Amino acid sequence: MNRLENLFQNKSKRVLNMYCTAGFPELNSTLEVMRSLQRHGADLIELGMPYSDPLADGPVIQESSAKAIANGMTIQVLFEQLKNFRNEISLPVILMGYMNPVLQYGFEKFCADAAACGIDGLILPDLPEYEYEKFYAPILKQNNLSFTFLITPETSAERIQKFDALSSGFLYAVSSSATTGSQQNNDGVEAYLKRLQSMKLNNPALVGFGIKDKASFNRACTYTNGAIIGTAYIQALNQGKSIDETTHVFITSITNNQYLF
């Protein structure tokens, strides 16, 4: 059992998955951000590997990716930064990115190196299930890495069942068909999340895209196991204040009931 499976065994409600872009805001701030996220109450870290053409991402994450690339972030540099991170970070950590940089690194080497660092799983939004099943699933299994599929309000029940069977770790429920950081139609989102809940899936589901504050986090958690926050946190880091203080204030604003409104 890896850390991800462990997490969901111990916590099935209000799981907070925090996204951050590796190498952002500074090349060497990756670990500092991760430490802060762990210290202030994140349950899971989704570490974005920057790509020049991130099709599923809105402007905020695009800009953080461009900055990280300009800072010198590459997969190779990231694995060097992560070499000893398990000495201080116990949270499950998954890598999110796009296929092209991973293919250039070499998919098998990428999985082996990620696993050796202590990474628990992958999200590659532009790797479709046909390619995954045919070429890549055995490599992930061999390295004990989870793989998370995205589902959207347009994904058919049949496909959701298929992704549930293929996924390990959790399913990523995109809250509407949109790029990251987009605005949501709340009624539509609730109906979709209720439908997901009623399907009694094997994998836990986390809601992402458009989760930005306490209200949207709470709404997502009503029907699923938790939520993923990325854009709003990157925006907070963009303010340029101390990473630790920013992270503390941000996570508290999401999870701490005492300061509710």
Add this chain to the structure above:
Amino acid sequence: MNKSTNSISEFHPDHHGYYGMFGGAFIPEMLYRNVEELRTQYLQHMNDASFQKDFQDLLRDFVGRPTPLFYAKRLSEKYGTQIWLKREDLCHTGAHKVNNTVGQILMAERLGKKRIIAETGAGQHGVATATVCALKGLECIVYMGEKDMQRQAPNVARMRMMGAKVVPATSGSKTLKDATNEAIRDWINHPEDTHYIIGSVVGPHPYPDMVARFQSVISEEIKWQLKDATGNEEPTHVIACVGGGSNAAGAFYHFLESVSVELIAVEAAGEGVDSGKSAATTALGTPGILHGSKSLLMQTADGQVVEPHSISAGLDYPGIGPLHAHLHTSKRGKYLHATDEEALEAASELSRTEGIIPALETAHAFAVLKKMQWKPSDRVVICLSGRGDKDLATYMEKLK
């Protein structure tokens, strides 16, 4: 292997959209429903008799097809061979792009879509899309790199005159690649009512195949026109410029299996292949994934896409369609390149020799006339993909 088309050869994609090792559909789940809908329906619609009638009628009466195959007498004498020009510059809107947009707007209608989006580089595809949207009364949004909006301003004005909304792409190099990113993001954000009219043989399967089929009218006409002119339907050489590669795909299509026909594609070398300012993907690229398909791609060792350069906005693209990547690696096609300078010279030469001002993109195809040895018996067809009105400002500045 499960094949879904009836004319399969190694130069046509398999069920999953692969031409050899290139192609496929590397898309996020947010695009799945739309792309899958297209994949499962495009051949059925295209093979339907009423679709074909609508398509052929529009090609004839709206686009103005067949376009002439013109024997370029003075150019032939100059190079000691026989050169025919396939006059796609005489299509309505001034380039081959409209062949595809006419087909795709009919496809969008049959899929029940009300909102059309497109990317454009030189603006020719944007104009061709705005044209068919006005014809059908559909909303049209065209994404165009901010840099391209400046260097192809007349086309921006044409799109707006026909009621299209032109949205600048401001990320990256602010050219065709970035416009394509923005169009794809728009499609992700509008999954229900929108059809994305991709302008080249790029993108996830089935786009490369669908666009190649719509453009294949170019080589279909070349065959009977050349037979009328010479008694032989096969040229010895077909030459076309390549950015993503749609006019080349159309000009090559019906000759792919005729191995005696040499297929010559010309990419933009920019300021020179090794200058760091180039768009010659087959010379500089390695296998990679961009805009939903696996193909050759200009990229760093870390897999970040390199920003290309070409004087011609339509060829200023770091990738190439998967069909072309396959033709290049299988050596079925010969992939050459021409610099900005060579293209400008070729544009000037064609203007003065034949009285035809070509688009900057098209001029790249003519630049290879100087680079090859020709025989008097050769029958060379050059795809004159577009006219040069949109490039007059550049020509006036550079050809003083």
